[in-house]
Amino acid sequence: MLRIDDAKPMLRIRGLTKTYRSGDKALDGVDLDVPRGQLMALIGPSGAGKSTLIRCVNRLVEPTAGEVVVDGGPVTGLGGGALRAARRRMGMIFQEYALVERLSVMENVLSGRLGYVGFWASWLRRYPQSDIDEAFRLIERCGLSGMHDKRADQLSGGQRQRVGICRALIQNPALLLVDEPTASLDPKTSRQVMRLLVELCAERNLAAIVNIHDVALAQMFVQRIVGLRAGRIVFDGPPDALTTETLTAIYGEEDWNASRPTEEDEEDEAAARAIAARLAAEAR
C-alpha cells in the first residue's frame, strides 16, 4: 500500500515560464513532477533552459510565471527568511564545483549548514557538534577521509565535486538540484561521481534533477530522462525509450548511429573541456 507521502511528488512544477530581460524565452510553460527517491536526468542542447529550470526551483533565477512546490510547500512567492528556509531543503551541486576556494574542506562542507545556524556561530565557526559529526560522516562516506583540513584549491576536480556533494547533503535536503556535475571531469571520475550520487540518493530516498550533457552517461545511471528543447519538454520516459527519433526531437538532426565516440575521443574532449574551463576561470 502506498503511503500518502510517497504518492505526493517531492517536486511539483506547473506552468514554469522564464523570459529574460533580453526577451529570450528560456522556459515556456514547463510542467514536471519528480517523486521521492527518483533520480531524473534533464538533457537538451545548450541554451535549452536546463540550467534556468533548476535555478528557478531554488529561485536563484526568478521565474516569470508558474508555480514550484517542494515537499508540499510552495517556493514561488516566498521572500526573505521563508525563502531561505525553503532553500535549505534543496541541495545544489554545480558544474565547476563552486567551492569557496580559500576555505578548507571542512568549512566548505559546514557552509551547507548556513541556513540553520546564526551569523555569529557561522562567523566564529562554532557549529553544533551534531553538524560537525555529520560533516565527518559525509566526508568519510564520499571518500575524502583525512582531507578535512585541506584547502579547497588544493584538491583535484573529482575531490572538489565530492566536497560539493557533501555540502549539498549536509543541508539535509529533500531535493537535489545538480547542474552538469561531470562536465569538468574526466570520463572515469565522471562515472565515479555519478555512481556516488546514485548511491546517496538511494540511501536517503532523495529526489534529484541532474542536468547532463552526456546522454550515454545519463542512460547508464538514471531512472528517468526528460528532454528539454527551447524551453519545452519534448521527451519524458525511461532511459531505454530514447531512440534516434527522440534524440532528433531533442537535439535536432544528426546521424545518431554514426560511430559512437571511442574512449580516446571522450578523454580528449574531457581534457579540452577542462582546459577551456581553466582558461575561463583564469580570464575571470
Place this chain on the structure above:
Amino acid sequence: MPTHSLPSGQVEWRRRTPRAVLLRWVCWLLGVLLVVQCWQIMNADTIWEFVYDAPAQGADLLGRMWPPRWSVMDKLWWPLWDTLNMATLGTALGVVLGVPVAFLAARTTTPSAAIARPIALLIIVSSRSINSLIWALLLVTVMGPGVLAGILAIALRSIGFIGKLLYEALEETDPKQIEAITATGASGAQRIAYGFVPQIMPTFAGISVYRWDINIRESTVLGLVGAGGIGLQLNASVSRLAWPEVTVMFIAILCTVAVSEWVSARVRAAII
C-alpha cells in the same frame, strides 16, 4: 570592414579600417600640438637666468649641507616615533572606516544601488581627491597643531584608497562561489562572511600593508604644516637655514622609508 575584395577575387585584410587609420593620425597630431603648446606656456613663465644658475646654486647648497650635524639625531628619535605612530594609527583608522564604505560601494554587495552606492562613491572620491598634506592643513586649522591632526589626515586620505581598491576587488569576486553560498539558504550577512570575505582576504591584506607603507612616507612631510612628526623638525631647521641638520633628517627619513618598504614587501610576499 577591414577586409576588402580586389577585382582579381583575392580578399585583402588590414588590421584597421581606413577611417580608424585616419583617426589615429589625427590623435597623434593633436598630441604633438598639445606638447608644443605646453612648452610655450612653461617657457613664458620661466626666468631662464635662474635656471642657468641652478647647477652653481645646487652645488653651493650641497656644500653648506655637508658635513651632517649628527648631534641633532638626539632630538629626532621622538619625532620619528611620532611619525611611525601617526602612519600606523592613521592606517588602522582608515581601514576601519574604509572597509564598510567599500561594501556599500561595490555593486555586488551594496544594500541599495540608488542611495547607498552613490554616497559611498562620493566619500571615496572626496577622500581620494584631497592629498594628505591638504587634509592636514585643513585639520590643523580646525583643531590646532599636533599628532592627532596628522592621524586624522592620514586616515581621511586612506579611506578613499582602501575603499576604492577593496570595492573593485569585491566586484571582481567569482559569482559562482557566492551563488553556491546563497543556494544553501544563507542570510545576507552570511553570504558576505562565506562568499565574499574569503575571496577578498589576500587583496585586503595587500592593500592595507601597501597603504601603511605609503602613509609612512606621507607622514614624514605632514609636520611641514604643523601636524607633528619629523616634518615639524625639518621645517624648523630649514627656516633657520641649518642645512647640516637637514641632511641628517633626510637620511633619517630615507632609512625609515626603506625599512617600511622592506617590511611591507615581506608581508605582501607572505600573503600571496
